[in-house]
Amino acid sequence: MSTTTIDKPSKNKLEAVRRFLGNNVILLVLIGIVALCAGFIPTFRTLTNAINILRQVSALTIIALGQYFVVLSGGIDLSAGSTVSFVGVLVAGLMYFQGWPLLAALIFGLVMGSLIGLVNGVLIVYGEIQPFITTLATMIAIKGVAFLYSGGKPISGMPGGFEFFGRGHIWGIPFPVVLMVLTALVCYVFSEHSVTGRNIFSVGGNESAARLCGIRTKKVKLLVYVISSFLTTVGAIVIASRIMSGQPTVGDYMLFDILTAVILGGTSLSGGVGRVGGVVIGALILGVVANSMVLLRINPYWQWIIRGIILALAVFIDAKTKRRAV
Amino acid sequence: MKSSKEKEKEKDKYKEKEKENSKLLELRNITKTFPGVKALDNVDFDLFAGECHALVGENGAGKSTLVKIIAGEYKQDTGEIYICGNKVNIQDTHHAQELGVAFVPQEFQLIPYLNGVENIFLGRLLRGRFGNVNWRLLKKKAQELLDSLEWKIDLSVSVKNLSVAEMQIIQIARAISMDARVFIFDEPTAMLGEKEIERLFDLMNLLKEKGIGIIYISHRLAEIFPICERVTILRDGKVIGTSDINKISIDEIIKMMLGRSLEESFPERNPSIGQEVLKVEKLSKRGVFKNISFKLREGEVLGIAGLIGAGKTELVCSIFGKLLYDEGEIFIRGKEVAIKSPDTAISYGIALIPDDRRNEGLIMSETVRENISITILEKLKRLLLIDRKAERKKVVEIVDRLDIRCASIEQKVGYLSGGNQQKVVLGKWLIANSDILIFDEPTKGIDVGAKRQFYQIINELSRSGKAIIVISQELEELIGLTHRILVLAKGKVVAELDTEKTDKNEIMKYAVGSFR
Known part of the structure; x- marks a missing residue:
């Protein structure tokens, strides 16, 4: 046997610390931003504000976790933003126009939302259309459906009880935050410890090798789009409940934040690499930045520019880390 | 007066001599190391004008690394390159082209939807007065080029509609249009038929007359005798020898390529062969292979030989379900199955x-553990989740059994050497306890030490009762490992040979059909 290159695990403590930091750049970025904000903005460092931030990012995090699985499998789901609008007006409309009871409207909303993912998945897997194009098409179409159904106007006047999903509390903790934590935990266990989760990594890492290992790649690819739109639907219900109305434009600009959170969290756009924790941190960074910009009364137009810079930065990190990984 | 005339004469003579001696290309002491393998070790190589110089060696001997250095794809660690006597420092492929080096790779670098003219002048389209492309001039130039090569090709159709040989000519025409003086042909005949090969050789002679030097890589040793002037043999990254072609025989070349040690590295075949496990009957796939039947028994190693394009890989991919066959039946332990x-x-x-371990065998972004346990995740499931402990234990067993050298099972497979990567690919089937193992070019691109280990492993597997199919370009390997050899040519079984009673020449004879 000739020489084999071996990466020796470092016993050196300093090296171990360096490695930990290298693997958790994004966590350090979050800590850094939080420290900066806490240092310079007095109103930032209150418990109320912290809970506020968490509540504000909860829907985004849930939706981004859905997107995470799609990106992990090597795809992309552009239809998430429109789905948020559509599900919001659908659930609101079912209760307001049709007078459906709350539970029925919610279940129907979840089913319809997931159906969007099924359509995306079928088009991508069996129609062999590229994910980008497929979901671009459904994004546009769903937006139309949302406008048609709502007549282009916000729907409000939903029965009481609906506001619980966006404004309610469990043991003093806002319900959306509880939901976010639970979703993140389930997603973590699913992606790291279940067979299907592991298969998603494999399909994203090398689809043809995964197929040759007996993984039903089509099934896996179909599933991730359903997961994505299911979680998007859950997030959409939280949002509609918080604003207590179904607005056909509410998801218009969400897609940028969703993708930014996923990429910022270290998910490789070419698939196969990513962590649930990273996505949560990515979403938290966006939340902290948005919150502090509001507290500092930064001009909203400038806020857009800053968001753009963050997205570019996220992609830059993606490219850099990819080069490092062989 | 006289003396000055004489002097001039002498000068002319000297000049002529210089011309004769002028080397188009010279490499001195080239060394190149990849993680885990020394691909080239102090290699010297030269090329004269108007010469065809064959470069031969086994897979992994360093041929492609060497030509890739010349073509600017890799950079040597140490050593010098001289082109027409000038020391050069080749930066990248573009720079190599500027220096007059043209690489005609095995896989064409043509854009399928563009036509011949566009492909020939790719990236160098001439502009007219208004910045528009001067198509008329380009067309004329391209036509002239083809005329000079004595080929007739319709330059106005997309190159995807051309035959393989025609594509190759387009690729060559592109190189000539760049004023290349050094041509590198990597297995140019692998995809060609007999007649096309003859025409290619005519073309190569034409190039030589123009003073172009050709580096010729081929696995078909018989081919290099009519076309080449010299041959250089590489083994394990070292030059074993360079010789005039008429001073060396095929047997000598083979001996130099393999060294003496390889034959000894084959363990004795498994003597006890059991029941029939796999039966393939009249399997056909349109345009790829036809009417293929064979049987495979427990503990048996069946070799499949044939040239590139004979349908070997497609055949086993159809048995494995990666491709779909059109007709025929497959039986496993006597039962017909639909795969x-x-x-x-x-x-x-x-x-x-x-055979393509990077793209089809491994998931580079994952660890050794994840790559090996991928086939048994369902079996590792307890309740809903994977039992990590059991997974680690099983993976470690396999890593130990195959002697996979890695820092830990949590190391990414991308960091392993070729041989260890290949063992990881095998490992995932051993962990799944598969009993029909198909190896497609198992020792491609791994070093000699790892090769030997692989021969041992295949032997041990057959002794433990596994049924094994081995595809290999290296006939030595097939003869050393197998019980029987199936020879394919143009998608058909042309011979089924008992390994004990055959030799390389016979296999080659069947594989090449009636070539020359």
Whole structure:
């Protein structure tokens, strides 16, 4: 046997610390931003504000976790933003126009939302259309459906009880935050410890090798789009409940934040690499930045520019880390 | 007066001599190391004008690394390159082209939807007065080029509609249009028919007359005798020798390529062969292979030989369900089975170790553990989740059994050497306990030490009762490992040979059909 290159695990403590930091750049970025904000903005460092931030990012995090699985499998789901609008007006409309009871409207909303993912998945897997194009098409179409159904106007006047999903509390903790934590935990266990989760990594890492290992790649690819739109639907219900109305434009600009959170969290756009924790941190960074910009009364137009810079930065990190990984 | 005339004469003579001696290309002491392998070790190589110089060696001997250095794809660690006597420092492929080096790779670098003219002048389209492309001039130039090569090709159709030989000519025409003086041909005849090969050789002679030097890589040793002037033999990254072609025989070349040690590295074949496990009957896939029947028994190693394009890989991919066959039947332990996808094949105990390990065998972004346990995740499930402890234990067993050298099972497979990567690919089938193992070029691109280990492993597997199919370009390997050899040519079985009673020449004879 000739020489084999071996990466020796470092016993050196300093090296171990360096490695930990290298693997958790994004966590350090979050800590850094939080420290900066806490240092310079007095109103930032209150418990109320912290809970506020968490509540504000909860829907985004849930939706981004859905997107995470799609990106992990090597795809992309552009239809998430429109789905948020559509599900919001659908659930609101079912209760307001049709007078459906709350539970029925919610279940129907979840089913319809997931159906969007099924359509995306079928088009991508069996129609062999590229994910980008497929979901671009459904994004546009769903937006139309949302406008048609709502007549282009916000729907409000939903029965009481609906506001619980966006404004309610469990043991003093806002319900959306509880939901976010639970979703993140389930997603973590699913992606790291279940067979299907592991298969998603494999399909994203090398689809043809995964197929040759007996993984039903089509099934896996179909599933991730359903997961994505299911979680998007859950997030959409939280949002509609918080604003207590179904607005056909509410998801218009969400897609940028969703993708930014996923990429910022270290998910490789070419698939196969990513962590649930990273996505949560990515979403938290966006939340902290948005919150502090509001507290500092930064001009909203400038806020857009800053968001753009963050997205570019996220992609830059993606490219850099990819080069490092062989 | 006289003396000055004489002097001039002498000068002329000297000049002529210089011309004769002028080397188009010279490499001195080239060394190149990849992680885990010394690909080239102090290699010297030269090329004269008007000469065809064959570069031969086994897979992994360093041929392609060497030509890739010349073509600017890799950079040597140490050593010098001289072009026409000038020391050069080749930066990248573009720079190599500027220096007059043209690489005609095995896989064409043509844009399928563009036509011949566009492909020939790719990236160098001439502009007219208004910045528009001067198509008329380009067309004329391209036509002239083809005329000079004595070929007739319709330059106005997309190159995807051309034959393989015609594509190759387009590729050559592109190189000539760049004023290349050094041509590198990598297995140019692999995809060509007999007649096309003859025409290619005519063309190469034409190039030589123009003073162009050609570096010629081929696995078909018989081919290099009519066309080449010299031959250089590489083994394990070292130059074993350079010789005039008429001073060396094929047998000598083979001996130099293989060294003496390889034959000894084959363990004795498994003597006890059991029941029939796999039976393939009249399997056909249109345009790829036809009417193929064979049987495979427990503990048996069946070799499949044939040239590139004979349909070997496609055949085993069809048995594994990666490709679909059109007609025929497959029986496993006497029962007919319909294999429509790899997962059904795997459920019948079939395993494929593909020849392209980077793209089909491994998931580079994952760890050794994840790559090996991938086939048994369902079996590792307890309640809903994977039992990590059991997974680690099983993976470590395999890593130990195959002697996979890695820092830990949590190391990414991308960091392993070729041989260890290949063992990881095999490992995932051993962990799944597959009993029909198909190896497609198992020792491609791994070093000699790892090769030997692989021969041992294949032997041990056959002794433990596994049924094994081995595809290999290296006949030595097939003869050393197998019980029987199936020879394919143009998608058909042309011979089924008892390994004990055959030799390389006979296999080659069947494989090449009636070539020359």
